[in-house]
Amino acid sequence: MDGSIFSYGFQYGGMLIEAALIIYVVQSSHRNRPSSVLLYLCCLLASGVARSYTLHRFGYRSTQYSYVYFATDFPLVISALFLVCLFFRRACLHQEKMWRYVRLWLTFICVMVVGISGLFFSHHYGNVLTDFYVEFSQNVYFTCLVLNTLLYLLLQQIDSADDQLGLLVCGVGIQFAGPAATLALLKLTANEIFAQSLNSLVQRICTLGMLLVWAYAIVHVRGKAIQVTRREIPVLAEVTGHLNI
């Protein structure tokens, strides 16, 4: 996997899309520019550059690469959680009362995730970098997965007309749900080599899939970014209105 053309294709293809999207969003003069997405893309690109440098400097099987890979995963999941919170804010843009509860709810969740990870760390005391960071980032990853699913349900519930947000949320869903599913497969097959390769491949494909969905959402659906709740007019009332005229 480490030297194949597919590996380089995924790695540099992903970085290329990230850089192109960052440039596009920065140069975009649209007033509803997705700043939250921009922040996350910057984190993705920065971690990609750090990982690529370590990979070429020390090699695929080096301990340094493993450390840098998981150390850069930590800010990535934090920024992903931040991104999902900002998506919640955007979904509740015109519903301030709902946002007050959602904000409090998200705060409770963040505090609890830190608390549970700290509790685990206190019971299995070890190296802060390799144990707490990994434990915390894994918990945050699955929190993002559940929160993103709830956000999607919320968008359906409030019947949001923000098509761009819907696509962005779907992209995040691809990013988080795919690796979680293959991880379950890995567990079921008791760490078989095939499942390990599939897990590694699916993680990269899902990130690439998210970037492609985001690219479509940002480039093609940007004009519909202003959120308005769809107003449903009963057909009968509409017809009688026309008849009166």
Added chain:
Amino acid sequence: MKNLVLTFLLALLVVLTCVSIRRMVGGNASFAGQKPALVAIGTDPYPPLPPPPPKPTN
């Protein structure tokens, strides 16, 4: 006050769901010691798993 408690309980439910899913599919995370595979973000190659520890011989 009632809403605050409800919000807290809902947050607790979500966090417990997340942790349960994680324990169910991933087990306890570890990195320097022996670890199962971990979920990660990015298009970079996933680092290889460390070799399993030698089994104690009787």
